[in-house]
Structure formats: structure tokens, C-alpha cells
Amino acid sequence: xxxxxxxxxxxxxxxxxxxxxxxxxxxxxxxxxxxxxxxxxxxxxxxxxxxxxxxxxxxxxxxxxxxxxxxxxxxxxxxxxxxxxxxxxxxxxxxxxxxxxxxxxxxxxxxxxxxxxxxxxxxxxxxxxxxxxxxxxxxxxxxxxxxxxxxxxxxxxxxxxxxxxxxxxxxxxxxxxxxxxxxxxxxxxxxxxxxxxxxxxxxxxxxxxxxxxxxxxxxxxxxxxxxxxxxxxxxxxxxxxxxxxxxxxxxxxxxxxxxxxxxxxxxxxxxxxxxxxxxxxxxxxxxxxxxxxxxxxxxxxxxxxxxxxxxxxxxxxxxxxxxxxxxxxxxxxxxxxxxxxxxxxxxxxxxxxxxxxxxxxxxxxxxxxxxxxxxxxxxxxxxxxxxxxxxxxxxxxxxxxxxxxxxxxxxxxxxxxxxxxxxxxxxxxxxxxxxxxxxxxxxxxxxxxxxxxxxxxxxxxxxxxxxxxxxxxxxxxxxxxxxxxxxxxxxxxxxxxxxxxxxxxxxxxxxxxxxxxxxxxxxxxxxxxxxxxxxxxxxxxxxxxxxxxxxxxxxxxxxxxxxxxxxxxxxxxxxxxxxxxxxxxxxxxxxxxxxxxxxxxxxxxxxxxxxxxxxxxxxxxxxxxxxxxxxxxxxxxxxxxxxxxxxxxxxxxxxxxxxxxxxxxxxxxxxxxxxxxxxxxxxxxxxxxxxxxxxxxxxxxxxxxxxxxxxxxxxxxxxxxxxxxxxxxx
Amino acid sequence: xxxxxxxxxxxxxxxxxxxxxxxxxxxxxxxxxxxxxxxxxxxxxxxxxxxxxxxxxxxxxxxxxxxxxxxxxxxxxxxxxxxxxxxxxxxxxxxxxxxxxxxxxxxxxxxxxxxxxxxxxxxxxxxxxxxxxxxxxxxxxxxxxxxxxxxxxxxxxxxxxxxxxxxxxxxxxxxxxxxxxxxxxxxxxxxxxxxxxxxxxxxxxxxxxxxxxxxxxxxxxxxxxx
Numbered sequence: 001x002x003x004x005x006x007x008x009x010x011x012x013x014x015x016x017x018x019x020x021x022x023x024x025x026x027x028x029x030x031x032x033x034x035x036x037x038x039x040x041x042x043x044x045x046x047x048x049x050x051x052x053x054x055x056x057x058x059x060x061x062x063x064x065x066x067x068x069x070x071x072x073x074x075x076x077x078x079x080x081x082x083x084x085x086x087x088x089x090x091x092x093x094x095x096x097x098x099x100x101x102x103x104x105x106x107x108x109x110x111x112x113x114x115x116x117x118x119x120x121x122x123x124x125x126x127x128x129x130x131x132x133x134x135x136x137x138x139x140x141x142x143x144x145x146x147x148x149x150x151x152x153x154x155x156x157x158x159x160x161x162x163x164x165x166x167x168x169x170x171x172x173x174x175x176x177x178x179x180x181x182x183x184x185x186x187x188x189x190x191x192x193x194x195x196x197x198x199x200x201x202x203x204x205x206x207x208x209x210x211x212x213x214x215x216x217x218x219x220x221x222x223x224x225x226x227x228x229x230x231x232x233x234x235x236x237x238x239x240x241x242x243x244x245x246x247x248x249x250x251x252x253x254x255x256x257x258x259x260x261x262x263x264x265x266x267x268x269x270x271x272x273x274x275x276x277x278x279x280x281x282x283x284x285x286x287x288x289x290x291x292x293x294x295x296x297x298x299x300x301x302x303x304x305x306x307x308x309x310x311x312x313x314x315x316x317x318x319x320x321x322x323x324x325x326x327x328x329x330x331x332x333x334x335x336x337x338x339x340x341x342x343x344x345x346x347x348x349x350x351x352x353x354x355x356x357x358x359x360x361x362x363x364x365x366x367x368x369x370x371x372x373x374x375x376x377x378x379x380x381x382x383x384x385x386x387x388x389x390x391x392x393x394x395x396x397x398x399x400x401x402x403x404x405x406x407x408x409x410x411x412x413x414x415x416x417x418x419x420x421x422x423x424x425x426x427x428x429x430x431x432x433x434x435x436x437x438x439x440x441x442x443x444x445x446x447x448x449x450x451x452x453x454x455x456x457x458x459x460x461x462x463x464x465x466x467x468x469x470x471x472x473x474x475x476x477x478x479x480x481x482x483x484x485x486x487x488x489x490x491x492x493x494x495x496x497x498x499x500x501x502x503x504x505x506x507x508x509x510x511x512x513x514x515x516x517x518x519x520x521x522x523x524x525x526x527x528x529x530x531x532x533x534x535x536x537x538x539x540x541x542x543x544x545x546x547x548x549x550x551x552x553x554x555x556x557x558x559x560x561x562x563x564x565x566x567x568x569x570x571x572x573x574x575x576x577x578x579x580x581x582x583x584x585x586x587x588x589x590x591x592x593x594x595x596x597x598x599x600x601x602x603x604x605x606x607x608x609x610x611x612x613x614x615x616x617x618x619x620x621x622x623x624x625x626x627x628x629x630x631x632x633x634x635x636x637x638x639x640x641x642x643x644x645x646x647x648x649x650x651x652x653x654x655x656x657x658x659x660x661x662x663x664x665x666x667x668x669x670x671x672x673x674x675x676x677x678x679x680x681x682x683x684x685x686x687x688x689x690x691x692x693x694x695x696x697x698x699x700x701x702x703x704x705x706x707x708x709x710x711x712x713x714x715x716x717x718x719x720x721x722x723x724x725x726x727x728x729x730x
Numbered sequence: 731x732x733x734x735x736x737x738x739x740x741x742x743x744x745x746x747x748x749x750x751x752x753x754x755x756x757x758x759x760x761x762x763x764x765x766x767x768x769x770x771x772x773x774x775x776x777x778x779x780x781x782x783x784x785x786x787x788x789x790x791x792x793x794x795x796x797x798x799x800x801x802x803x804x805x806x807x808x809x810x811x812x813x814x815x816x817x818x819x820x821x822x823x824x825x826x827x828x829x830x831x832x833x834x835x836x837x838x839x840x841x842x843x844x845x846x847x848x849x850x851x852x853x854x855x856x857x858x859x860x861x862x863x864x865x866x867x868x869x870x871x872x873x874x875x876x877x878x879x880x881x882x883x884x885x886x887x888x889x890x891x892x893x894x895x896x897x898x899x900x901x902x903x904x905x906x907x908x909x910x911x912x913x914x915x916x917x918x919x920x921x922x923x924x925x926x927x928x929x930x931x932x933x934x935x936x937x938x939x940x941x942x943x944x945x946x947x948x949x950x951x952x953x954x955x956x
Contacts, residue, residue, distance in 0.1 A: 407939050508844035519896025559782065560843065570797030571903045581903040589900065596843030600836060621764055626830055629768035633834055636776050671934060673773055678940040681769040685762035693761050729895075 005199060011051075011140070014167060014175040016185050016207060019195030020221040021411055021439050025178040028195075029143045032176065033062045035686050050141055059089050059692025060137025063173070067146040069126040070118075071680070072133070072687030074624075076606050076631050078104070078121070079114030081129060083702035085137040088692035096702045103132040106169070107162040123296035124155025128162050133691060135166070141174040142166070148184075150436055152295050152465035156184065164188055180439055182218075183226035186211070194218065222439030230468035231440045234448035236394050238456035240387055241449065243286075244324050244344055244425040246457055251345055251427035252284040252307060253331070257318035258482075259299070259306050274482035276302035282477065284428045284459035289450070291470045292463040294479035300463035301351060303479065304430050307461060308348050309334025310645045321345050324427050339653025343369050347421035348649045349431040353413045354406065354676075356646040358668065362408070362416060363388055363401045370424040372651035384423075391419045395445050406675065411437040415446055422453055424651070429453065431462040435469055447472070492541030494549065495710065496599060501608040502615055503711035507718035508596040514722040515592035521580070523728045524587035527721045531591065534717050535598045553597050560593030591725075595718060605630035607705070614705040621696060628684065636673060643672040749869040750945040752819040756866055762943050763818045770817065771827045774810040775834025781806045782835065797901075798908045801882075801915030805923025807849075808881035811857030812928035815877060816869050817935075819945050824861055824877065828854030845888075852884035869945070871929050878925030882916035 005028065009015055017025050031048050048054070050062055066072050075081040082100045091099065104110050107128040121129060127147050134142060144163070148156035166172060167188065179185055182192075192210040194203040194217070203214045211218070211225065218225050261275035276299020282290060292300045305311040307319055312335060320331035324344040334342060347369075350356055359365040366388040370379060392398045395415040400408065405416055418434055429450070435443055447469070450460055462469060470476060496504065511531070518524040539549045568586030575581050609627030612618045647653075647668065654665045688694075752763075785803060814827025832850025842849070860877040861869075890909045892898035901909065932946050941947035 404937075404939065505844070505847075509847070511843060512845055512848065516899065517893065517895075517897045519893075556838070563842070567900050571901070574797060574908050575903045575905070585900060585903060588897070592845055593843035596836070600844070603837070621759070621761075622768070622826060625764040625768035626771075626833070628765070629772035629830060630834065630837075632769070633772050633776060633837070636773050640776075670777065671931075671938065674770070674931070674935060675938050675940045677769045677773040678766060678935065681765040682762055682943060684769075685760075685765045688765070689761050 005195075005201060007193065007201065007204075009141075009174055009176065011174055012172060013191060014189040015177070015191045015193055016182065016189040017176060017178045017193050017195065018180065018182060018218065018221075018223050020197055020223070021180070021409065021437075021442070023195040023197055024199040025195060026145055028199075029064065029145050029176065029178055030686070032141065033064045033143055033690055035064070035689050059695055060085050060134070060139055060690070062141045062143060062690070063131075063134025063137065063139035064143045064687070064690040065127065065130045065134060065145065065147050066683065066687060067149050068683070069123040069130075069150060071683040072130050072690075073118045073126065074133075074628060074684070074688060074691075076117060076119070077114065078109070078112050078116045078118060078129060080606060080702065081118055082132050082136050084688075084693075085133060085691040087699045087702055088696035089137065090698055090700045092700055093702060093704070096700070099136050100702075103136040106135055106166060107132045108158065108165070122155060124151050124158045127151065127155075127159045130687075131159070131162055131166070137691060139173050141176065144175070144177045146178055146180070148179075149181075150433075152293075153467070154295050160184055160188065180222075181224040182211070183224065186226055194221075194223075197221075219440065222441040222443075224440060230447075230471075231444040233451050234394070234445045236445075236448045236452035237390075238452045240390050240394065241422045241453040241458065242425055242456040243427050243453075243458050245427070247286050247427060249322070250283040250285045251324065251459065252282075252319070252321045252334075252461075254278065254282040254307060254319045255315075256281060257303075257306060257313040257315060259302050259311050259313050261302075275299055276306070276479065277482050278303050278306075278477065278479070280477060282307070282461070282475075284461055285474075286427075286457045286459055287454045288459050288474040289454060289469075289472055290459075290461045290475045290477065291473035292461065292477050292479060293465065293470055295481065296465075298479040298481045300479055301432050304348070304432055304461065304463050305645075307334070308346055308430050308645070308649060309337065309342065310641075321428075339648045340373055340651050342649055343373060343424065343426065343651030345427050346649060347424075347426040347429045348646070349414070349417045349421050349429070349434055350642065350646060351432040351436075352642070352676075353410075353417035356417050356420070356650065357405045357413070357672075358647060358650060358652060360404060361401070362392065362397060362403050362405050365405045365416060366391060366420045366423050368420065369651045373424055388419075388423055391423060391449075392416075394449055395419055396442055409437075411439075411442060414438070415442060418446060418449065420650070422449070422458070427459065429458060429460045429462075431460065431464075433464055433466075434462060435464065435466045443468075492543045492545070494539050494541040494546075495714065496538045496602045497541075498708075498710050499602070499714045500611060500705070500707060500711050501603045502611045502707075503714045504599040504603050505608075506715050508599045510715070510718045510722055511592050511595035514725045515588045517722070518584075518588060518591060518725045519729055521583040521587050523725060524584065524591055526728050527591050527724050528587060528594070530721045530724050531594050534720065535594065537717065538598055538714070552601065556597040556601065557594065560590060560597065563593070564589040591721070595721075599718075607703075610701060610703055610705040613699075614701055615707065620699045621693070624693070624696075624699075632680065636677065639673055639676050640669060643669050749819075749867065750949050751867055752945055756820050759820060763820060763823070766944070767814050767818055767823055767827045768830055770813060771810055771830025772834045774813070774827070775831040778807055778810075778831055778835035779838055798904070798912035799915055801912045802919045803923075804882070804885075804916050805878065805919035805921075805927070808853055808857065808878050808920045808924035809928050809931075811854045811881055812874055812877050812924045813932060815857055815861045816874060816928060816932045817941060817944050817946060819861075819866055819869060821862065821866060822858065824857040825851070825854035828857065828881075848888065849885055852888055853881040856881040856884050871926065874929040875921040875925030878920035878923070878928065879917040880920070881924060882913065882920045886913045886916055 019025055034054060073081060074084045079100055082103050083096050086096045086099050109128055109132060148159050167175060177185055186207055189207050192207040193201060194214055196202045203210050215225055257278050258274055259276045260272050262272045292303055294300055306313050317333050319333055321334045322331045323337060323341045334346060357365060359368045367384060370384050392401060397416060414434060414437060421429060435446060438446060454460060464470060514527055518527055564586040567589055568582045571585045572582035605627050609623050613620050613623040654661050810831035811824040811828035815824035829850045832846050836846040857877040860880045864873055889899040890901045892902035935941050936946040936950040
């Protein structure tokens with residue numbers, strides 16, 4: 001990646017690092033942070049010193065903020081997240097409180113409540129939170145790796161303002177920023193370093209003078225130089241991307257719509273909130289470009305999902321498409337279409353373009369949908385292949401034809417996703433931030449291809465914060481974050497919701513000996529009756545909500561009931577067709593399962609981490625990692641459905657009548673989920689090590705893990721069924 | 731002398747059948763090791779839960795016939811231990827991964843209540859034992875299958891144990907012959923659905939470039955570098 005690179009930065013200096021994609025800017029930042037070997041492979045020679053010592057010598061001396069908002073989020077709440085660094089270096093509890101408040105105030109998040117969920121922050125706030133997390137360790141160097149690349153204008157400015165405020169403080173840390181859009185940073189930095197394609201320093205000097213002197217070279221590299229308008233889109237032959245059928249009317253129309261999202265809450269309830277609102281009707285007229293703009297959190301992606309039929313709006317037929325089929329019926333909601341009809345009509349480029357990858361080589365990836373649709377022999381394979389090659393060449397990917405698409409860079413994957421979406425000639429392209437991470441050269445190619453598709457009669461709907469793309473739009477829809485109804489405070493809180501995680505877990509585990517030790521169904525019946533009474537005691541609270549809790553518990557008991565029936569049956573069948581032992585084992589199952597169904601859902605992952613480490617004295621680092629993983633379990637479900645949708649819209653449907661399609665579908669989704677999971681783990685490892693986790697052998701804990709009297713009550717109550725099981729036979 | 735040293739480092743590369751081990755010291759868990767095991771465990775835990783729903787349906791139908799054969803379908807639950815061990819190759823990886831997976835699969839509510847956590851420990855211990863016997867040096871298909879198969883016996887003991895005073899596990903009342911058939915079915919399932927499938931999955935993940943920080947990724951690179 002990088003070779004023979006020598007760079008020296010003075011304390012307090014502010015440096016902007018520019019260069020073409022793939023010149024090793026991110027690698028250099030990781031080298032400065034001492035994190036090169038955290039999650040990457042390769043050969044490392046040479047050395048980096050910070051204040052004369054290796055970067056890891058003082059944990060957190062070099063802070064790092066990554067490009068993808070959220071990739072470095074460690075905990076479920078704002079306070080916990082900022083406290084992570086100080087915890088790793090063993091700052092005592094009282095000290096952490098002041099550090100956290102200072103760090104949050106320094107990035108302009110001072111008015112957020114400390115228990116604000118990190119998942120509720122916008123992209124810009126998340127990046128500022130990451131900055132606060134590094135500041136909490138009093139870094140002497142702060143490294144920013146394209147911190148605003150994925151943000152809208154307003155959020156990006158918020159992040160830069162936070163950086164500016166940081167730089168103006170006395171004793172401000174040294175700053176190194178990697179960016180390919182230089183303009184907004186010029187006033188913030190003093191020095192500009194330009195890397196070449198092969199990772200050499202080709203220019204280095206005061207920012208304005210260097211920009212002036214190196215303007216042509218930077219433009220040739222594709223760097224977005226301030227004062228320079230967007231590049232001229234590359235001319236692409238419209239014949240490469242001509243839609244399947246010529247249309248005069250829009251293939252997709254939508255009336256104003258609202259999408260709601262329901263989340264399951266820890267207390268067994270559900271909360272429905274408005275996720276996005278499209279306030280004006282939308283028509284994907286052939287040749288048009290519709291831009292969806294708005295700050296992050298305004299629901300641009302959600303509206304695209306609704307247009308593609310992945311999410312159903314509150315009025316189910318608000319979106320209608322006219323399928324591109326020989327015997328096209330009346331307009332229908334896209335969700336009702338089969339995979340093949342959907343793919344012929346719509347194409348989708350998601351924000352995470354790596355999730356649409358369905359093939360093993362770049363060329364196969366481009367051809368995948370055409371092949372799936374051409375099962376009937378209606379397409380000419382040779383012509384299709386030639387056209388795929390031409391598409392790749394137009395996007396600067398020709399030399400990667402045989403590469404594994406999963407090995408491409410983020411920017412390359414995004415261009416590949418557009419090529420793969422357009423190859424089979426859909427009527428409408430739905431694209432989510434298609435130009436993120438592109439330099440001037442690849443931007444010109446991508447925008448040129450989309451222009452050719454429009455000339456050929458295609459319609460484009462794009463969610464974007466790229467002003468140069470918005471300038472080319474025929475219609476612009478401004479989305480604003482939907483107003484949220486205030487949360488209704490809970491009336492009464494049941495006992496189970498007031499107890500700590502260890503008491504809940506212990507209560508559920510006490511049911512195991514109670515079940516195992518019940519010698520006969522008559523005993524089990526008494527035990528079960530006791531448990532039912534206790535369940536009522538534990539779940540009861542004044543006010544509404546009790547019914548929802550009972551319903552939730554009953555739902556979680558369903559698998560247990562099935563298991564009780566089947567275990568009972570098999571015992572009856574195999575143990576002499578005697579009802580007596582069959583009843584015994586069936587009730588045993590219920591005795592073991594019921595307390596778990598009542599108690600387990602109330603365990604909070606973060607608090608479980610606190611308690612496992614502080615009360616049970618389990619090793620700190622695995623406990624923190626497990627809590628971080630538990631926190632992301634919800635997102636695994638989302639990744640799974642995103643992968644599943646991506647396959648469907650690419651024409652790779654599943655039918656229970658074709659078992660092979662089911663197997664390959666499940667296999668592809670499992671692999672996709674695991675790859676994403678592993679990538680998330682690697683990214684988080686970098687972020688955590690940048691905050692001192694590598695050497696966190698004896699951490700401090702910001703939040704205590706108290707054991708209340710009610711925890712004792714819960715455990716004592718949970719022990720009653722066990723006592724019954726032991727005493728009744730006597 | 732220098733050339734000799736280089737030659738000796740070249741040697742293991744040419745013998746492609748030997749597994750690469752984790753960096754020394756073996757107990758020196760890096761952050762990425764810990765996080766990867768926790769994340770893999772969580773992802774597989776979600777899959778476990780899904781498999782449990784499936785298991786409850788079609789596999790219950792099998793119970794109506796000859797119940798011990800349902801042991802043939804338990805393998806997927808042993809995957810976390812096998813995959814965790816194969817990827818990170820450090821002492822405790824298999825156990826840690828299986829326990830996290832069990833914890834996650836327990837949260838939405840399953841047909842086994844809190845016993846899932848106990849099962850996670852028992853199954854993880856079985857797989858861990860196999861990797862330990864081979865000194866955390868061998869991670870081929872045979873070892874993976876053995877780890878999958880050996881995830882079964884402790885779990886089996888928990889399910890079929892019967893107490894002298896009455897009471898016991900789910901299948902305490904079966905006669906010994908049925909219990910043994912059940913053990914055989916579980917071990918076979920573990921060897922194939924956890925061992926073979928886990929080994930194939932790890933290989934596929936290495937090919938996808940997702941394991942570059944781990945020995946399987948290194949093995950893949952070296953076998954393609956020549």
C-alpha cells in the first residue's frame with residue numbers, strides 16, 4: 001500500500017491529507033494510530049512515533065474518527081459511549097463523570113441527556129459523538145478519516161464546527177484530516193500534504209499556496225478542489241443501458257405517503273412511530289431524475305424502500321408500478337410483484353452496495369439479473385456479455401472483470417452496483433446515495449452513465465446529499481424528519497422491570513432444578529401452579545400495559561407448549577405407552593420454560609455487562625465485547641431483510657416449489673450476514689483499540705452494578721417453586 | 731545464515747495440509763479476536779433461534795415416528811463452537827462463541843427456557859475439548875468434524891439423565907437403547923451439520939476476504955499467492 005513514506009508533523013499542527021482513491025490515505029492514518037495490525041493483514045516495515053514513542057504507549061494518545069457513522073459506536077447510550085475510553089485506562093468513577101460532560105460539551109452535544117440512545121442520533125451527531133469519545137482520553141493527535149463523506153451539508157458543517165472549536169482551545173491536539181472534498185476544510189487546516197497513486201508524498205506545504213501550485217495535479221488525480229465546479233459527465237452510449245421496453249407513461253407513481261416503523265420495546269410493549277413522510281406525489285417519468293433530499297434521519301432511504309415495495313406505507317396502494325411484462329396488467333403495488341416482474345420494472349442501488357453482491361466475479365455480478373430473467377432463453381448471452389464489459393469499461397472497472405466483487409473498495413462496489421442494476425434494462429432506477437465516495441473521475445463516469453440511461457428512456461429516483469446531482473434533477477422532493485409523538489410514560493412498573501439482570505437470569509435458572517427434581521407430574525403440577533401465581537405477582541402493575549405483558553409472555557410460551565406436547569408424545573410412544581411418565585416430562589418442560597418466558601425479556605444487555613464484570617468478576621474484555629454484540633442483535637435482523645430484498649429486486653426469487661432456490665437463498669443470506677458481521681467486528685476493533693481497549697486489563701466502570709432488595713425478593717420468590725418440588729414429595 | 735532462516739520460514743507454506751495457528755502467545759487475545767467471537771456468536775444465535783422455530787415444526791413431525799432420530803437435526807446448534815474455534819484458534823474461542831450464541835438465542839424466548847444457557851456451556855465445552863486435545867494446532871476437516879461430534883455427548887447426558895429419586899432431563903424416561911440411538915444421531919449430525927458445514931463456511935468466508943485478520947484468511951492468501 002505505502003512505501004518509503006516519511007512525514008513529520010509538529011505538535012498542534014493541522015494537516016489535510018489529499019490524494020486519489022487507493023493512495024493509502026486511510027492506511028497512513030491507521031499507521032499513525034498504531035492500529036495497522038488490529039484488523040488488517042500485510043507486511044509492515046518502518047516505524048511511527050508520537051511524541052517520541054510508539055503510538056500505543058499511552059492509550060488514547062492518538063484518537064481516530066472513522067468515515068462510517070456508527071461503526072465506532074461502542075455502547076447503547078451516549079454517556080456510556082464517551083465513558084468507554086476513560087474506563088479502559090481505569091479512571092475512577094467520579095473522574096469519568098466530569099470528563100464525559102467536558103467532552104460532550106466540546107463537540108456541541110452538551111445538552112444531550114447522558115442516557116440518550118446512540119441509535120437515536122443522526123449521522124452528524126454520531127460523528128461528533130465519536131470525536132467526543134476520542135477527546136475523553138485527552139489525545140495529543142486527532143485523526144479524522146473522511147469524517148463527513150457520508151453526511152448531508154448541514155450535518156457536515158456541524159462536525160466541522162466541532163473540529164474548529166476543538167482547534168481553538170488552548171493546548172489543542174495535532175489534527176490530521178483525510179478528505180477528498182477539500183473546500184470546506186481549507187480554513188480549518190494550515191498544511192496540505194498530497195499523496196500520489198502509489199503512496200508517495202508529491203506536495204507538502206501551506207494549504208493555500210500548495211492548492212494554488214498543485215491545482216492541475218490535484219484535478220488530474222480526481223480530488224475535489226475548491227472553486228472548481230463539477231466535472232463534465234463522461235459521454236456514454238445510451239444503447240448500453242436501454243430499458244427493456246419503451247414507455248411513454250411513468251412506470252412508477254406514488255401519492256403522498258407515510259411509512260411507520262414499529263419497534264419492540266424492552267418491556268414487552270411496542271412503539272409505532274412515523275419513519276418517513278413523502279408530502280407530494282411522485283412520478284417516475286421516462287427520462288427524469290427525481291432527487292430526494294433532506295438531512296440524515298429525514299427518511300430518504302425509507303421512502304426509497306417504500307417505492308421499491310420493501311416497506312408497506314400506511315396506505316398500502318400508495319405506490320403503484322406498471323410491470324414491464326408482455327401481458328402487463330393494471331398498476332399494482334410493487335410488493336405484490338414476483339421477483340422477476342419486480343426486477344424487470346425496478347432496480348435498486350442500496351446505501352450499502354456490498355449487500356447487493358450476488359456473484360463471485362465482477363462480470364457475473366453485472367450479468368446476474370439478466371441471466372435470472374433470461375432463463376427462458378429469450379436473451380442472447382454473447383450480446384449480454386459484451387454489453388456488460390462495455391458497462392464496466394465505462395465505469396473504470398474493466399480491469400477488475402475477474403475480481404471478487406467483495407474485495408473491491410466501497411466506491412468501486414457502488415459503481416458496480418449501478419452497472420449491475422442497469423444491465424438488464426429496468427424501467428426505473430432507485431438509487432440511495434449513488435455518488436458517495438467517488439472522486440471527480442469516477443463521479444463523471446457514474447453521472448455520465450445515469451445520463452445515458454435517462455436519454456434512453458429510463459427514470460431515476462435518487463436519495464442524495466450531493467448538490468451536483470441535485471442540480472441535474474428534474475424534480476426535487478425535500479423531506480424533513482417526521483415529528484415524533486412524545487413518549488407516553490409508563491403508568492406502573494412491574495417488579496420484573498425493576499430488577500437487575502443477574503436476579504432475572506438467576507430466577508430463570510432456578511427453574512431448571514425445579515423442573516429436573518420434580519419426580520412426578522402431580523408434584524410438577526403443584527410447582528407449575530406456584531409459578532403461575534408468581535408470574536402474576538412479578539408482572540402485575542397498576543394501569544394499562546398489563547394485558548400487553550401477559551400477551552407477550554403467552555407468545556413466548558408458545559414454543560414451550562409445543563415442546564411439552566412433543567416431548568410428552570415421544571415419551572408416551574417410547575416408554576410403554578404409559579400416560580404417567582408422559583405427563584411427567586411434559587409438565588417438566590413447562591416448569592422449566594415458564595420462568596424464562598416471564599423474566600428473560602427484561603434483561604438489558606448493557607446492564608448485564610456491568611453486572612457480569614463487577615458482580616460476577618468475569619473478565620472485562622470479553623464481557624464488554626459480548627455487551628457490544630448483544631446491542632447489535634437487532635441490526636442483524638435488519639441486515640438479513642436487506643440482503644433478502646436485494647436478491648429479490650435483482651430477480652433472484654425464492655419458491656418453495658424449487659428447493660434448490662431455497663437452499664441457495666438461505667446460503668447466500670447466511671454468508672452475507674456473516675461477512676457483514678465480521679466486517680463490523682473488525683471496524684469496531686479498530687475504534688475500540690483507538691480508545692485504549694487493547695490494554696484494558698483492569699478497567700473501571702462508569703456505572704455501578706447495584707444489587708437492590710427487590711433483587712433479593714425476586715430470587716427468593718423464584719426459589720419457592722424449587723422448594724415446593726423438594727418438599728411436596730415428602 | 732540469513733538465507734537459511736528465510737528458507738526455514740518458507741517451509742510451512744509449501745506444506746499446505748498443516749493448519750496455521752494463531753499468533754503467540756495463544757492466550758494473547760487481540761481485540762479483534764474477542765469482538766469477532768462475540769459478533770459471530772450473536773449472529774449465529776439469531777440463526778439458532780430461527781432453526782429452533784423450524785425444529786419445532788417439521789422435526790416435531792419426526793418425533794411422532796421414532797423420536798431419537800430427531801438427534802439428526804441438532805447439528806446446527808453446535809456450529810458456533812466449531813466456527814469460533816476454527817476462526818480464532820485460541821483456547822476458549824469455541825466455548826465463548828457457543829455461550830454467546832446460546833445467550834442470544836435465549837432472549838426472544840425458546841422452547842427450552844434457561845436451559846439453553848446450560849446447553850451452550852455443555853456443547854461449547856465438548857468442541858473446546860477437541861481443539862485442546864490437538865493443542866490448538868490442527869484445524870482441518872477431520873478436527874472440525876470431531877469437534878462437531880463431540881459437542882453432543884455432554885448435552886446428551888443433560889437431556890437423558892434420570893435421577894434415582896425420580897425426575898431428570900427431557901428424555902429421562904426413555905429406555906437405554908433409545909437413548910443410545912439418540913446419542914449416535916446427535917454425534918453424526920454434529921459431525922456433518924456442524925463440523926463439515928462449519929468448515930465449509932469458514933473456508934467460504936476466507937475466500938470472501940472476510941477473515942483477513944485470522945489464520946484461515948492467511949491460509950487462503952498463501953495457497954493463492956504461489
